[in-house]
Amino acid sequence: MNVVDSSAWLSYFARDQNSAEFAKPIEKLADLLVPSITITEVFENVLRQRGEEAALIVTAHMKQGKVISLDSELAMDAAKYGVLHKLPLADSIIFANAQKYSAVLWTEDNDFEGLSNVKYVKKGPEGP
Helix, strand or coil, X not given: CEEECHHHHHHHHHCCCCHHHHHHHHXXXXXXXXXXXXXXXXXXXXXXXXXXXXXHXXXXXXXXXXXXXXXXXXXXHHHHHHHHHCCCHHHHHHHHHHHHCCCEEEECCHHHCCCCCEEECCCCCCCX
């Protein structure tokens, strides 16, 4: 199973230098878990940059995976991981999803670097 962090989704949709790496888990829909918080983060980012139509299109793609809603058990696990690993709130929720399902977490976010079952891909240089 795979969980794809918001940073990796945005890389994939932007078709940047890491998009091919993130295409591997994203395009394997049968094994794709999508924490609902990633839909929030990606929708907000794309809405701000490209408008609502584009945001709806990319989130429709995300919803092809199995969307995992935040329940009270997952919320408490996320809080524990947040404290333990000093993760921001959204990151702790995403990490808790990956841990709950023994999934690999794919990301460009260095907050996850070095954590168990994380496939961290260093973000390339920004464009001009």
